[in-house]
Amino acid sequence: MPVLETMLGQSQLQRRCIVSGETLPTDRLIRFVVGPKQQLVPDIRGKLGGRGIWVGAVRSTIDAAINQNLFNRAARTDVNIPENLSKNIECQLLERVQGHLSLARKAGQAIAGYEKVLENVSKGGFALVLTASDASFNAQKKLSSLATGLVQVDCLSGSEMGVVFGRERTAHAAVAIGGLASQIKIDGRRLAEFRGKPSLNEVRHDAEV
Template identity: 45%
Template sequence: MTRGGRTKDRDAPGERRCIVTGEVQPKRGLVRFVAGPDGVIVPDLAEKLPGRGVWVSADRAAIEKAAQKGLFARGLKAPVKAPENLADQVEDGLARRVVELVSLSRKAGDTVGGFEKVKAALAAGRVKVLLQASDGSDRGKGKLWTPEGARWFGCLTASELGLSFGRDHVIHGALAPGGLTDRIIIDASRLTGLREHDGGSAAGKDLDAR
């Protein structure tokens, strides 16, 4: 407790302070970083690496600022270095995590892919998250809808989403409530922040709905 009787920010469950903005927010909107054995900053996307960690908002500009301004060294109180491509490392790592989690969710029977299967799941009210490829055609994606209270993400490309289903390309995916869905929501939200918009690096391509 502080002298004024208020609980310190760091004691709030599930919240951390961003070393860039100074704001305290839920961990789901932040990325944890630690210093590796060689003194180089490493993203701890699973939040399991040992040692003292610091947190940065899941935002490309924030991570780049932390690296450029020496904020990691200040936060860790150690002479650490951040690689120039740190934001890209975080983006690539989050993309792999989302792809792998969606794949596991599919194998557990909680995720479907393809226009007709997703449309059927929507009609049956079994969708908590609608996934649509960033480089899918707007016309095809516009034929589906996000249910009230559900989430929509367009942070994966068609080829990335396809990896989750063992196909070359997938435009539409739907996640049912439960299972790994909440974990996917957290990492997909972080990935959206790193890609700065849902289109990602491959936005602008036009693929047919699959």
Template identity: 40%
Template sequence: MGRGGADKDREAGAERKCIATGAVWPKAELIRFVVGPDGAIVPDIAGKLPGRGIWVRATRTALDTAVSRKLFARGAKRAVEVAPDLPDQVEALLLARVISLLALSRKAGEAVMGFEKVKSWLVSGEAAVLLQASDGSERGKTKLRPPGGPETYIGWLSAREMGLAFGRDSVIHGALTAGGLTTRVVEEATRLLGVRENDVGSAAAGKDTTSA
């Protein structure tokens, strides 16, 4: 039994049903919530808090739906308190997690910043993921290409947000080498992107269980 009752939730390939879409998704594409001691819904970004998990697809649309339609109470099977800005809270927590993981990658020597260093990693094949600031110069960004196509590219962090991870005021170009930390950065950054954007047709991509 894992700490916080999340032992089964962390199994490889685990899936959960989203209370907003009614579809089943891989756990890595969902946000887990629990009911706190005061009856308030609490985002469990790391998936470690004790209590029964309530799962929502990691998109702004799904989160907004769960809040507006009061679906957390149904998932918790009790009255709960839900902050009206819960989606914004989730976005802020995910951003903080991505920045923290990037900072760990930098300290472990698994991340570099700066055009020339990133270019060198791309040429040598050491780079597994390319990061570029969303508000960076498009002309400058087009000079570097993701090592493995769109799935190895993170381009929705601002220069300031990337700077926080690398200990600078702003960073435009960054790269990650292959490894466990990089996998976690990509997963969390992907969830962040979903929460920052409205999804289109997301329910169709999951396994609909409403008629099962």
């Protein structure tokens, strides 16, 4: 079974960050492996074989590992670090969130638009609400009272959400209870933390989905 799929199903699985020395759940870390020609490869999907090197899923932590040569130390050899590694990781994390949100939309498990979200979330059956990270303060607060008890995710900009729903921008969306919502929750948290921007209500990241 792929490493990431295993770690998503076993929240108790933990590994040590080579930068902070902290032991953290694997869904709060980025896994790296050393590939051909000693190339350092971020294993975002957890499908690559080989010994894993784990680093906290925060841009500044990844940059610290590079600047302090900690990847070489952990790998016990000199590794080739790609240019724009942190940007590449951010893009892959973004693609995962958008990909799972797109699958949820196609499966009829995701809806977008304030009125539609307002109407349907109140009926129950939804696990999380997404609000654009660059939405106005009022827009961000509109669904807060309604979303009590739901996971709230704001790791995507309006244009990043809009891509999924075939619009220029989307400020509000919601995802029904199920496996895709669980994936979006985990990947959304990793993306938000990587960008250094916690969710509107981080406690709700631990809500049941």
